[in-house]
Amino acid sequence: MRGLPRTFWYLWTGALIDRLGTFVYTFLALYLTRARHFSVAHAGFVVALWGLGNFAAGPVGGYFADHIGRRRTMLVAFTLSAAAMLHLGLARAPWHIAVATFLLGFCGNLFRPAQHATVADVVPPADRTRAYGYLYWAVNLGFAGAAMLGGFMAERNFMLLFVADAATTLAFGVIVYLRVPETHPERHVTDRARPDVRVPLADRSFMIFVVAQLLVMIVGSQGNSTLPIDLRDHGIRPSTYGWLLTINGVMIVLLQPTAVSLVQRFDRGRVLGLGALLQGVGFGLTCAGHSVGWYAFTVVVWTCAELCYSPVSPAVVSDLAPPRLRGTYQGVYSMSWGLGSFLAPALGSLVLGRFGSVALWSSCFAVCVVAALLHLPRGAAYTGRVSAETRAE
DSSP: OTTOOHHHHHHHHHHHHHHHTOOTTTTHHHIIIIISOOOHHHHHHHHHHHHHHHHHHHHHHHHHHHHTOHHHHHHHHHHHHHHHHHHHHHOOSHHHHHHHHHHHHHHHHTHHHHHHHHHHHHSOGGGHHHHHHHHHHHHHHHHHHHHHHHHHHHHHOTHHHHHHHHHHHHHHHHHHHHHOOOOOTTTTOSSOOOOOTHHHHTOHHHHHHHHHHHHHHHHHGGGGTHHHHHHHHTTOOHHHHHHHHHHHHHHHHHHHHHHHHHHTTSOHHHHHHHHHHHHHHHHHGGGGOOSHHHHHHHHHHHHHHHHHHHHHHHHHHHHHSOGGGHHHHHHHHHHHHHHHHHHHHHHHHHHHHHHOHHHHHHHHHHHHHHHHHHHGGGHHHHHHOOOHHHHHO
16 A cells, blocks of 8 residues: 555545445435335336436546636535435425436436546556555445435434535545645646547547447446345345445445455456456346345455456546646546446336346346457457656656
8 A cells, every 4th residue: 555645545535534424325226116106117227317417527527627626626525415315414395306306317427427537646556456456445434434424314314314424525526625635747837728528538448448348337236226125025125235235335445455456457448347257147147036144255255356347447538638737538438437437326216117127137147248258358458558758857
């Protein structure tokens, strides 16, 4: 853990605090079906709007991270996100809940391109996989507690989820305001060139990577949309589901530092391909059991997938991006995750509702096999394409 700059550790601390309060999205499908009495299909549609907001936020957040600066973008995003969180908690009419969910998805993801671009600005290329791995570790340190606490709060008063989530988001904003400086490579230039989103879209290696990770995201997002509903139908209570998710967080807390040191030694294409395959196996096995122990085993498998791709993916994006367009590249990458969050609950709910859980989880396995095949031959491109500007740093 030595050798990483102080600014990185402030971002790490903020991510930890923010994730400790990440309750709403994890339990959104349950909130809609239990507290607001939405049907499974209707709940899936509304959760999909959260993903649509994420999708829209990626390029917007990336543009402003490169145009007005990383720090300003994060501060605005945290303020808007906390307000949107409370807004959703107070919404009652179905149309109001739908609009509020979209706004939360948009505001809640605006900060991410700026955060990842800041890490790339302050961390040398050789240490970025390690840095992003530790950042993901912080996210899951918080998630380990949030899943368990969120399950208990959801059984008592869903509004507690929204208030706690908003408070921790504002706390992250305070840390950025007090301790994180502007890190854009052109921060002293008064008139920056406008970022051009067409540059990453024309980058073939980058777009193949994005498409493959989109497929992985579509499957991974089932854990926050259709999985809790399917487990509920098999007699799993919300608090038990929270404990199952805690397995994911605890494993990453215990194993992420070791995993980071391991994945750095191997070809990035193979690491990402293995991660995609494990993701498919983990979710695919969900249809084969009906006990808490079996579901816990599937969580272990797809957690191993996260250990593979979580530190490597943002490092690939940072190494492919020119320094002044790091926010834009991260924004396009974040857009793919937003699109996955949008498509996942809609497609997953449709398949689950019409064809059943076996069809859903078998489809998840097939999608991840395709993603693995896209990643495997791309190792040289993912590893060797560090721009001349990045080397010059």
